[in-house]
Amino acid sequence: MEKSLFIVDDHNMLLKGLENYLLENTDWKVSGTFTSAPACLSALETISLQEDFPKIIIVDVQLGKESGFELVEKITKSRPDIKCLIYSMYDTPGYILQAKESGAKGYISKVASEEELLLALETLYQGGEYIEKRMEGVQKKLSGLDSLFSRQEKVIFEKLLQGKSNRQIADELFISSHSVENYVSFIYDKTNVKNRRELIEKFQ
Template sequence: MRIVIADDHAIVRSGFAMILNFQEDIEVIGGAADGLEAYAMVAKHRPDILIMDLSMPPGESGLIATGKIKEDYPDTKILILTMHDDEEYLFHVLKNGASGYVLKSAPDEELLLAIRTIHQGGMYIHPKMATSLVREFIRKEKDSYTEDPFELLSKREMEILPLIAKGYGNKEIAEKLYVSVKTVEANKAKIMEKLNLSSRPELVEYALRKKLLDF
């Protein structure tokens, strides 16, 4: 594994380089003092992994650099190595493409585990931070569930929606559900309005997303 280390303290870069170069499967090929230098090193060497600190004053921070590097060089995996155990930092860098988050207070064994994990295509989050990540995920899932317009549909509308998506006409749906054609038409209009849809293809796509079609 070819690795670049980005940290504003030269002694920190040297210390981590010594630990990593001692491993048979790891080679540190360069260092950077801020986000701009980290970007340049990645552009030049295309390392397998970039280990990056978040706060590197007065240069560009790792927070900003992570998104730029992942956008332009997606094959380089980014492992955040920082003293910040703030969940906001964690959420931000993960959204911007980081594959791992380790605290500088962690033992050497954890750093090596994180490197090997993300190199194999996985993700590694420091256990202390993983709890915050799970809590946030659960909270957002609850929020999205309560805000989902699908929950606004009536029982009759939820019966009619998949039938429309499957291609049945209004008369066929009316016969299947033992209701009038006007009832079907009225419910269809309400479905389109509640789900903010404007065409049958959009409705089919929505039904597929919701797993309402038992093809």
């Protein structure tokens, strides 16, 4: 069976570098590279050759103004046979939670070794799930939070860990500061902390 994949990353140099590495050093076939979510989704709808259809799609977290997580969710719902691997500069707990929520089967950072990236791809190809080794401690800390947090709480949780104020969070999510305050209070209760400092110390 052809080991084919797509890569979606809005940084063209990183995109081409990863594509060239995979083509020159592995048995993976890169059947498509895209810098935006719409381009990737369009390709999935129009691709004609079965051997070009991706078994895995490598997705960056941020695709310009678009969210990689939203792209993964759309792919997972429309084509559950395709496995998505989040490939990102970020390795914070909130992003790992969002990746799981979106349906991604793996999460690896862009600072991971080439060997670990290949291990992640092979694990997903064989039907498993993969999280970067150095993130396993973070994953353990998150145990149980996935079922406790609502989707909006996961997003706000990540922004809190980034050090953003309630006003900044409200502006980015187009909700009121009062709503953010309520969400933050729920997050503190669910994580058993009293303030931002304790939250960051506990989960960073």
